[in-house]
Amino acid sequence: MTTTATVTQESGDARRASAHATDEARELAGSHILCEALVREGVELLYGYPGGAIMPFYDALPAYPRLHHVLVRHEQAAAHAADGYARATGKVGVCVATSGPGATNLVTGLATAYMDSTPVVAITGQVGRPFIGRDAFQETDVLGLTLPITKHNFLVRHVEELADVVHEAFQLARSGRPGPVLVDVPKDVQFAKTVYRPAASVRSIELYRATRVPQPAPEAIQQAARLIAQARRPVIMSGHGIILSNAYAELRALAEKTNIPVITTLLGLSAFPVDHPLFLGMPGMHGPAFVNRAIGVTDLIIGVGLRFDDRVTGKVSEFAPQAQIIHIDIDPSELNKVKPAVVPILADAKAALAALVEAVEPGNHQGWLSELRQWEAEEQERARRLSRPVPYPTPTDILDAIYEVTDGEATVVSDVGQHQMWTARFYKWTRPNSHITSGGLGTMGFALPAAMGVKMGRPEATVWVVAGDGGFQMNIQELATLRDEGVEIKVAIMNNGYLGMVRQWQEFFHQRNYSETPISSPDYVKLAEAYGLTGMRVERREDVQAAVQQAMQTPGTVIIDFAIEAEANVYPMVPPGAAITDMIIERE
């Protein structure tokens, strides 16, 4: 019931802000009802691209000045920008596209949001109802296409249900385990008129079973507290759920009270400060060896808001072989999915952690912690021994410079590939929710449009994109959108002239057969200039810091093209299908 209250509360502002809104019932076209419903949901930003089947909506849009529409250059970017906005703000991101190719272009972005549980509402135009199913121009089965990659989707059948559907979509997107929801609106429904009553349009829907937030069972909390008291080598493993439920303080309180070290998954990074004495690192395929070693010997995993993804577990049967697992998740289908949990706790991470903090006794694991720090020191010493003096910028030079120049205040949006792993591993995540990346789907081309959403959601933030030369070229067209909107982000391209992660796999597992992985880039300085932005090229290590500084001092979006070592690898690495304790480490 709280959700209804929220909607009503938001609608107060919305009514004041809306161009026409009053509480009185009046006849409106579907296109206007769509706008009214968005305003009532508190939407201020939408990313989209017009086209035939969504034209009535775009015709109505200028009448709603509160709805700031951002014209992207490709619908995929609209979905990523909405996703980035949602990740940065916790609010629902909105994207809009036309039927057919417009909708299919959204698919990658929706799948990305679905895999990483971010709240996005997509609105697509559809051909008029008489044409549906007749292979009309720009008709595609959007409902069918997006069925497996949305939390739910709707094809609006008549204008009378339109407002309800939009509100249901928002409620579903943000509730429970968040996710994308798509609303497909036939063109004739956008034209059709009906009596619109703002106050009555929020139907009491049957969605409560899908949107309810389960409370942690007290007996499960007690049982978990007992296991925690008995454990000798416990670890906390936390995931994206901490960020989604804003449970930073509770996570920290649990770690500190029990003195248990914290491992965070890729999407859990920045939920726990890396300079905290209890922080260990990222697990799995590219985690530090000592973290995976810790998982190999731990006797208790307190897993919070993570799904034990295969990049985390490696070979499941050899993952944490000695550990009992307490698993807290809001989604019942995640419990016991990959690893059986001795204590499954179905709850929002924040509520469960708060209850657990109350229930546990203060603990002391100094022996275990010093053992872990010893392993870490050995690993770092080895890395120091192996490091060679190089003339070109290294990933850590770039990441350290960003951290230092921004006083650790930046939000860093990474793309997908080697640079993503370097960023995850070597950036100093000290601010909550400052790390944004496509984890589950691993979508190249995510970073630039997502960063646009991040920056527009958090205008006061300094936003850096770290991308590879491959992924950056996948949504490079959004430079135009950034320029038009006056959105200021800074971009560091780690340019090695390869699709580096694939090349690394080819090196390790395909006898260095570098099939189709060398990739060329445009001249990024000229490219930036062509888009009316600023570009720089950095080829020497000693110029990294100054370039980052200059980028920060230059207004507008700035691209720095860093020429990094062509065949640098991400170490260590767990080969696919192997146990995580069985890592490939750099050769001496």
Added chain:
Amino acid sequence: MGSDMTEQAIASARAGQADAPQGSARLYTLALLVDDRQGAVDRVVNVLRRRRANMRTLVVGPSEEAGVARVTVVVDDAEVGVEHLSEQLRKIVDVRQVLLFPAGRAIERELALVKVNCTAANRSEIIELGQHFGAQAVDLAPETLTLQVTGKGEQVEQLLERLQPYGIRELARSGCLAIARDE
């Protein structure tokens, strides 16, 4: 190394439950109450496909409540998998309830229409055989005879086995319907 491992992984993993032992798959009957909205059945079928459940039968029809359809599905799966599958199905917004019946814990029935070859000579023999299984002759033609049989899956199977020698021309089976047995 990559391809070997991938094949092994595929061979050892069933329906998302990496720890399910080999050969532990068996039949389960699920009954779902689903809001009768557009795409609701698609969603159910899609989750079954997506989570790699082997669907044996699928029946969609009305339930006791208007606007709510009952979907009965028999899947061939390991227990860990079917629990996971049920949870995945419960996440579908249109799904109100998922009942999981382990084998033998529900009343399960199916209906079959069997068109068998017959001659004037063996027609009554076939009808009599059917009667042993509670089957009725619902259509008689010079060269064929159609029987309607209702019962548990294995009863239907037994009748079909007995009819095989005459030559089954056409077979239509409804798939399994199930309802909970009251204590």
